[in-house]
Amino acid sequence: MRTLDRLAARPLFMCCFRPFFLATAVYGVLVLLVWLAFLGAGQGVPAVPGGPFVWHAHELMFGFGLAAAAGFVLTALPEFTATAAFGRRVALAMVLLWAAGRLAFWSSGWLGAAGVVLSALLNVGFMGALVVLVAPRLWRDPERPHLSFLWGLVAMGLAVAGFQADVLRGLYPMRWVLVGVGVMMALILIVLGRVSMRIVNDALDAERVRHRAEEPLLRREDDEIVDYRARPPRRNLAIFGIALYTAADFLWPGSVVSGWLALAAAAAIFNVLNDWHVGRALFSRWALMLYAVYWLMALGYALIGVAALGAPLAPSAGLHLLTVGAMGVSIFAVLCIAGRTHAGFELDLRPWVQVAAIALCSAALARAASGFPGLPVAALRALSGAAWVLGYGLAAIYLGAVFMRARPDAGTGCEEVLNEPGVA
Template sequence: MCGFRPFFVLTAFYAVLALLLWGGFLGFGLAVPAVAGGPFVWHAHELMFGFGLAAVAGFVLTAVPEFTATPAFAPRVVVRFVLLWLAARAAFWLSGGLAVVAGGWLGGADGHAAAHWIGHAPAALLNIGFACALLAAVAPRLWRDPERRQLGFLWGLAAMAVAVAGFHLDVLRGGYPMRWVLAGLGVMMTLVVVAMSRISMRIMNDALDAERARRLPAHTLRHDEEAELELPSYRARPPRRNLAIVAIATYTVAEFLLPGSPITGWLGLGAAAAVFNLLNDWHVGRALFTRWAFFLYAVYWLLALGYLLLGLAHLGAPLAPSAGTHLLAIGAMGLSILAVLCIAGRTHAGHPLDERPWVVVAAVSIALAAVLRAASGLPDMPAFALQLLAALAWVVAFTLAAWRLGVLFVAARVDGGTGCDEYHEPGAPQRAPT
């Protein structure tokens, strides 16, 4: 029932599993699944196209029916997606071993090439199939929506499917596929901007409503006094949002076609500037510094700083591009996914937002993980120790999420609501989807 339930559970637990294995590999030499391209390819693929795409699937399978006023996806459809995602993970993990077994049967140079193809073909078929099936499931609803306000999700999912397909086709051809992971990261950043604008509209205006209630008690102020002291409404304005999306997309294409070029560096700085410009929508006063509003605000800061470091690295600054890449992958992606689990996940499971301290601990842990991992790419820093500490901080954050949220996602609603509806506080007026 509801796409977010199984996929958000898988997202939280897989974040912990993948980084525990990676930390074990970095710190103790433990083996990670053998795949074409080596351990770093496994790590990057599973964080982007395993963990990241699971979160995207849970979000769009729940949000698209709400955004387009169409029926929720049937449980059998969600089950098929879950099984396909699990099969894709298993096939990728086993691809190297399968290639070795096939090579033993076939032998010779020609047999080695065929064994490589045999080993990876199931992973390619299942991973590409999952991305394309997700696109196919939501595309008709997004396209047929009379106002077509949600087409950003359609183009983002299509681009992500291309990135997944490109990765696996490169592997099948014997190439090194990391360029497609970076392309997928750029696509993910555009999806973050698209999705966060929807969530932030609700969160920021709720914070402003609470601030109005504190400052403008209607029963003590005249109407003209209320108007004089009225706080502004928050709007995720399309011009700034669209400029940020275009700037990020342009940088992503340049990074793919012109890796290491100064042109790519300047475009990285342009993407950073566009995201910093987007932050101006948030500067509405004290309401920004409430828990959930600042949580989302921090995502954009990590996004902007990530592109700033990437731009500087491509222009010759003494730092590795991985510093900016990990601010995006760990910071912006990780923190935005945690926000979606905590906000969209809880409310659609029939619970109010969680005000307990663990949320702050988890959010700070992800931000700390991003900063530590980025710092490991700076000159004269203890890279190995910083990478291990970053992995530990990430594991702490998503262990807390799995513990505190997982039980809610597998349990029945307790608010009297049904299906995938948002939490509805008794006595509160019904709210239309944003």
């Protein structure tokens, strides 16, 4: 216990997002390097039930993706519900449980039946612990305005449990990874609805300051300032569309019904973009990055839909726009925005952020292009993997240094920056 307490006393465990966001960036690089080794030389992927493609999909969704989700909710929900932050021991215990789940799944093929059971217990246990930690705070919050996070986490927990149940029964478990993709897309919409309110309105404020002579262009006819609002009806419709498609594809995979519902989900996500057309402020660094997430998500469902309706392209083209694109870019944005500000640093304005964001968008587009007929599949997959490694490699280097450092301001916990602007 003394050793664990000394470990927990390090700056890395000051807040739950710090170890999880660092794990997200590092693990994103590790998983893709292993996968590239498999694609290039046919080796390196652990022997797990279901084979190498199951390992790849599982670890990106339930390893990489859930690390980011856990770091965000364990840090943001105490702030949203005006309750005390989770302590250092919680941060250490949860990240160790997540790491144990990764180790157990990697070794499940080697350990046999005992390894499969251990992997199931640890991975389902991690999601159970996450729900148990946040559920009371969300439920007791007056009017329960953030309860959507709880339903999203419960749904993700069911996807993890379903995957492990199929593995234990000897069934091919990929269908549950696809359920996890749908849940992750819904969670991204929920999270970005809150993050974008701050980012886009800050961009609008900066635009007004820089161009006061053009300020009337940012006003309505009644001369009120036009602010950005993430309107719940549009976002809720998009989440509903994603849920319908996910359920249909689970029941009738690749069917015409799921194809039309995928197109409906794409249309609903495009409808969300109507809130975003705020003028030149949209082209600021952070707003544009979040805007790109919606485009990647909508195009992903659109490609899935047309593939199911008979277009000559692989369904994986759209799927990878969702995972490599919407998930990869949104998680990177959250690491940069929430990670730095809650560690006591101002937003990073150095060029590496743009390089990494462009690399991740390029990774998504290249991986999607490999599903189109007549294009060089192997080259595009290699390009996609290399671009992803570049993007998250930069994140691991530049953000890792932030997460392992003490706060540079007067803050003592997870609050946002308390000192004057200008920290790089």
